[in-house]
Structure formats: structure tokens, C-alpha cells
Amino acid sequence: MNVEKDQSLGSHSLGDTSIDSHEALLQSAHAELAVLQAVQNQASQLLRPPVWLNLVLSASVFVVLLAASLQNHGSHWGWIQGISMLALFSGLLIYYFRCKSLGVKQVMWPRRGYGWLVIAVFAALGAGIVTAGDHLADQGLWIWAYVLSGGYGVINYVIMDRYSAWLIAPGPMAAAVKSGSAKSSGAKSQ
Amino acid sequence: MSGVELDPVIHAPNRLQICALLVVVSELEFRLLKAQLGVSDSVLSKQIKALEEASYIDVIKRTEHGRQRTWLALNRSGRAAFQKHVQALRQIIEPGAQALNQSEG
Numbered sequence: 001m002n003v004e005k006d007q008s009l010g011s012h013s014l015g016d017t018s019i020d021s022h023e024a025l026l027q028s029a030h031a032e033l034a035v036l037q038a039v040q041n042q043a044s045q046l047l048r049p050p051v052w053l054n055l056v057l058s059a060s061v062f063v064v065l066l067a068a069s070l071q072n073h074g075s076h077w078g079w080i081q082g083i084s085m086l087a088l089f090s091g092l093l094i095y096y097f098r099c100k101s102l103g104v105k106q107v108m109w110p111r112r113g114y115g116w117l118v119i120a121v122f123a124a125l126g127a128g129i130v131t132a133g134d135h136l137a138d139q140g141l142w143i144w145a146y147v148l149s150g151g152y153g154v155i156n157y158v159i160m161d162r163y164s165a166w167l168i169a170p171g172p173m174a175a176a177v178k179s180g181s182a183k184s185s186g187a188k189s190q
Numbered sequence: 191m192s193g194v195e196l197d198p199v200i201h202a203p204n205r206l207q208i209c210a211l212l213v214v215v216s217e218l219e220f221r222l223l224k225a226q227l228g229v230s231d232s233v234l235s236k237q238i239k240a241l242e243e244a245s246y247i248d249v250i251k252r253t254e255h256g257r258q259r260t261w262l263a264l265n266r267s268g269r270a271a272f273q274k275h276v277q278a279l280r281q282i283i284e285p286g287a288q289a290l291n292q293s294e295g
Binding site: 025026029030032033035036039042043046047102103104106107108111165 | 215218219279280282
């Protein structure tokens with residue numbers, strides 16, 4: 001289907017059918033993007049882990065980062081990190097098989113550069129928190145290692161709860177949502 | 191004058207929803223997709239057939255625990271077509287919004 005746009009004349013053709021009104025085409029595009037936005041929410045609900053599992057995953061992330069930050073400040077943090085990594089890995093496995101039993105197989109690796117960028121940002125943030133936590137603990141500010149790691153755990157929980165589809169497969173859907181927000185701002189200006 | 195390419199296969203409302211759900215996952219089971227769309231088996235089968243004929247999705251039948259389950263996956267060309275369709279929609283909206291703002295200004 002080829003949609004020819006002629007802004008100077010304000011007329012469009014949609015395949016064989018001519019659509020004279022520019023507004024009609026715009027409304028149709030807005031409606032489709034609204035559907036995409038609704039589907040994005042639907043997909044997020046499909047991929048959302050149950051509260052208990054999300055708590056296990058976020059708490060594991062918190063303890064992994066905390067233990068990594070404080071590893072140089074006590075020998076017990078080494079095995080705490082090992083146990084929390086095991087808990088995190090087990091939680092991810094439960095999440096994967098739970099989704100599969102419900103009829104959803106998740107994307108294991110990002111298909112687009114944007115997905116890798118999201119992973120890189122989260123990894124860099126985690127590494128930054130570990131480095132900062134270690135540095136602050138050296139200066140006696142232990143509490144900050146807990147605060148920073150806890151903050152990361154909270155972010156992890158919120159994202160998994162609300163934006164799991166976006167987190168797992170950003171890209172086309174993120175573009176759709178972006179357009180959806182453009183639509184709402186356009187509607188406000190009207 | 192600029193041409194905006196909308197995909198006639200994806201343009202249909204049910205097929206748009208199917209593609210939008212499949213693009214965020216690796217595979218989705220038929221019965222779950224049916225429940226999400228709120229359509230009958232026959233309607234969904236018809237839409238899937240259209241997408242399959244366009245080589246946008248792969249239909250995989252697997253026997254798991256003695257029960258056959260049908261999984262659907264958007265393939266590479268399907269993902270590319272969906273992405274192109276979304277971009278076309280954005281192209282329609284963005285110049286439109288700009289024109290609207292200019293006329294208001």
C-alpha cells in the first residue's frame with residue numbers, strides 16, 4: 001500500500017482509494033499508534049513477573065551490588081555475593097520457565113543496537129555503583145554503599161513491574177510509544 | 191512530494207496487534223495470542239495465514255508433555271516490515287503535527 005503525500009495540495013492517496021482529507025490519514029495513523037501503545041502495555045503485563053519473584057530478583061541484584069562494593073572490607077562478602085548470584089540466577093530461570101509455561105518465550109539477546117545500548121547503560125550504572133560504593137566505604141561512609149545498591153534494586157523492581165516489554169525488546173515499540181506521546185502533545189496543542 | 195509506505199498486510203487491525211505482540215517476544219503460543227486479542231480460533235487462524243503467506247511469521251508446532259502446542263514467531267522480514275510500518279506511521283504524524291503547529295502559529 002503506497003500512501004502518496006502531497007503537503008502542498010493537502011491530499012493523499014491510499015493505494016487505489018483517494019483520501020482527500022489530510023486529517024483522515026492523520027487520525028488513522030494516530031489510531032494505529034494508539035493501538036500499538038495499548039499493545040505495549042498488554043505485552044508488559046504478559047512479561048511482568050509476579051510480585052514475589054520481582055522482589056527476589058530485585059533483592060538479589062541489591063545484594064550482588066552491595067557485596068561487590070564491600071568485598072574489600074570483609075571476607076564474608078565474598079560468599080554472600082556467591083549466594084546472591086545463585087539466587088539471582090535461580091530467579092531468572094524461574095521467570096523464564098514461568099513465562100514459557102504461560103505461553104511466552106522471551107527474547108534472550110537483544111536484536112537491535114538499541115537493546116544492547118540499554119544493557120550497556122545498566123551495566124555501566126551497576127559498575128559505577130560498585131566503584132562508588134567501594135570508594136565511599138573506604139572513607140567510612142558505609143551507608144552509601146547500601147543506599148546506592150538499594151536504589152538500583154528499586155529501579156530494577158519498577159522497570160520489571162511497569163516496563164518489562166520495553167526493557168526486554170526496546171526498539172519498534174519504543175518508537176511507537178514515542179509517537180503516541182507526540183500524539184498526545186499534538187492533541188493538547190489543538 | 192514524499193511517498194510513505196504502509197504495509198497492507200500489517201495495516202489490518204488484528205494483524206497489527208499480532209505483530210506488535212510478537213515483536214517484543216521470541217515466541218508466543220497460539221492460545222495465549224487468541225486470549226490477548228479476544229478473537230475466535232478461526233479468525234486468528236485466518237490472520238496468521240495471511241501473515242504466514244507474506245513470510246512475516248513462522249508457525250512452529252511442538253509436542254510438549256504429550257500435548258501439541260502451536261508457537262508463533264515474527265521472523266526477520268516480519269520484524270523489518272513491522273519496523274518500517276511504524277516508521278511510516280511516524281512519518282505521517284510528524285509532518286502533520288508540524289503543519290498543524292505552523293498553521294496555528
